[in-house]
Amino acid sequence: MSASASLSHRVKALTVSNPLVEHFKTALFVYVLLTRLLKVHRHLRARGLRSTALEYWTWLNKQLLLFALRVLPAQRKKAESEIAAAKKIIETSLIPKGEAVVRHTSLPPQGQSPAWILDEMTKMDNEIGHAEWKNGKISGAVYHGGDDLTKVIVDAYAHYAVSNPLHPDVFPAVRKMEAEVVAMCLRMFNNPNGAGATTSGGTESIIMSVKTHRDWARATKGITEPEMIVPISAHAAFDKAAAYFNIKVHTIPINMTTRQVDLSRVARAINANTIMLVGSAVNFPDGCQDDIVALGKLAAKRHVGLHVDCCLGSFIMPFLEAAGFPTTPFDFRVEGVTAISCDTHKYGFAPKGNSVIMYRNAELRTYQYYVNPTWMGGLYASPSIAGSRPGSLIAGTWAAMQYMGSEGYLESCRTIVGAAQEIARRIKAEFDGKLYVLGNPPATVVAFASRDPRVSIHEVGDIMSKKGWHLNGIINPNAIHIAATRLTVPVVDTFIADLKDAVRESISSPSGHGTMVQLYGMGKVAGALAPSITGQIATAFLDTLYKA
The missing domain is CATH 3.40.640.10 (Type I PLP-dependent aspartate aminotransferase-like (Major domain))
Incomplete structure (x- = not known):
């Protein structure tokens, strides 16, 4: 036996026969096991057995469906078609088209004049357009304190530019x-x-x-x-x-x-x-x-x-x-x-x-x-x-x-919350039980969902969009919310009237599709794959933000 083989044999024999080493290995195993069990216990205690089982079931379903898409060309093609269609909708809605659109993707040879810059901005506003937020038909997003306050802010900008x-x-x-x-x-x-x-x-x-x-x-x-x-x-x-x-x-x-x-x-x-x-x-x-x-x-x-x-x-x-x-x-x-x-x-x-x-x-x-x-x-x-x-x-x-x-903010609170509560009150009172308000919102946001199986609330949101409203669709449960601002205060009656029309239209002429439905329902193909597919579409949305 060589010297190295003999040394290896002795070390092995010492390791096997040394009770301290065995105790250490046992203690290490017990420590790792207890640590893992403690993590499992904490997870189960926090999430509950049912929620934990649902999490793993959802994960397993997702893996199986992703595997099916890999091995079933027809299903994969169908899913890819859904994603491509959604991406096209995003690009169409965000990227201006047409020969009239001038794109500035490189520096001009010489600097432009201030007058040219302002004129070009005006052209972009006119040609590309933007939401008419001053008409009050927008949920949150623009928290406008008035033209007088805007001037105060712009002057402050200029002073500390x-x-x-x-x-x-x-x-x-x-x-x-x-x-x-x-x-x-x-x-x-x-x-x-x-x-x-x-x-x-x-x-x-x-x-x-x-x-x-x-x-x-x-x-x-x-x-x-x-x-x-x-x-x-x-x-x-x-x-x-x-x-x-x-x-x-x-x-x-x-x-x-x-x-x-x-x-x-x-x-x-x-x-x-x-x-x-x-x-x-x-x-x-x-x-x-x-x-x-x-x-x-x-x-x-x-x-x-x-x-x-x-x-x-x-x-x-x-x-x-x-x-x-x-x-x-x-x-x-x-x-x-x-x-x-x-x-x-x-x-x-x-x-x-x-x-x-x-x-x-x-x-x-x-x-x-x-x-x-x-x-x-x-x-x-x-x-x-x-x-x-x-x-x-x-x-x-x-x-x-x-x-x-303080007085300005107090009055602002009084009028905006008053408008939000009026919207909530009228949804409860004037829709014959078709809609209901979620919870008891104390401030400026009112979310409402459908009790009537004939009323798809996200389709209602699509119809409201056609009427010029920019509202927020939410899920679990499917609902719409409006965040009232100062701009909302004078258009509460218009909002309720348009919402009544939208509910009636969703019952009489249901389309089953639309921007809000696609964004949150993700179509029939997505189904249980919604989290992964919507993730891809969200990524496409972010990519589109940077397409000139």
Whole structure:
């Protein structure tokens, strides 16, 4: 026997005969097994056996159907035809056609004059067209504070067009205005001694809060496999943040009557890896508010964060009580609330591209920051995702808030919520039970669905589109929502009249197809493949945005 073979034999013999090694291997196996079992237990406890089984059944169905499409050419061709047709609809609706359309895909040899630029913009508006948003037939999207306020914002833009908050020593006035915007929002949400930062919008505010709670939990609790608990009605930005930061999400169902998250399921889902809970005030799909007080009690008891998404509620929710509308607590007065997001560019009427993320205290906010003290370019520190930021947006936001003031926002809340409640009341009273309002929305969003099997609510949405309305179709259940704005206030009667006509038409002349139906129903071929196929179509939509 060679020396190497002899050594190998002795090592093997020692390994086999050494009880310590065997005990270590056994302990390692038990540890891995228990760790896996603990994860399975937590998952089952959070999702429930039925939901977990449904998840795996859906996944298996998807895999089988994808396999069938690969091996059955006829079915694959049919699915590809459906996808191609949907892509064509998207491109037709977004990309202008015709010989009259001039495309600017390279720099002009010489710079154009200001007069030419304005003239070309006017031509694009006239030739390509855009939604007539000033007629009030648009759900949300445009939060117009009036032409006088627009002029105030544009003047602020012009004054600070080249400013950049990344350099506060160069632009100290912008730094001051940003701090004051945050301070005003904190006071509005009853936490004047709290802390916050501005962001580019609600999605970034939510992403920053998730990042903050993740880093806080890692630093203070040693959590390395973070999880968060999110109502199924919460904004998709929470899932986006989880995808970015590798956080497991437990999606919790809602009570279909109240439209609030199931609190017993939330409590059951909390475990040692939970970093935060989420509640909405109000949510996007149906405009309802979760029970923030109850969520706060759970968060405080279990020492986890609670983010209240008030992006859509923004400058409406803080004024509800003073405006005389019923309200339940949702802000920093609620024990357990650690963060609130608020979009100033919605009902605050600030320019698009501004939101505020607020924290209970400055210590928590530090976990949002990124600091690199060893970069060769010098000490680098930024409060949020962006480095350079447009100071003009901050100036416009500050100007809008100064222009409106508390009285302005109070009156705005009173008229807009009044319009939304009038729409809800008339849907309940004037449609002979064919339609019903989802939950009990307290603010500006009203979602409604069909009780009548003859009425396809998304087809109603298609008909409303032909009448010039731009509404939002939602699913689970199929419904439509309208987010009332200042522009909606004078057209409530028109909306109800058009909705009655649309319901009658959907019964008398059902088409079974249309833009909203295709977008949310995905046709007969899609069926159980809807998530994967709609994913492809969503990707095609994003690609189309960048086709010149």
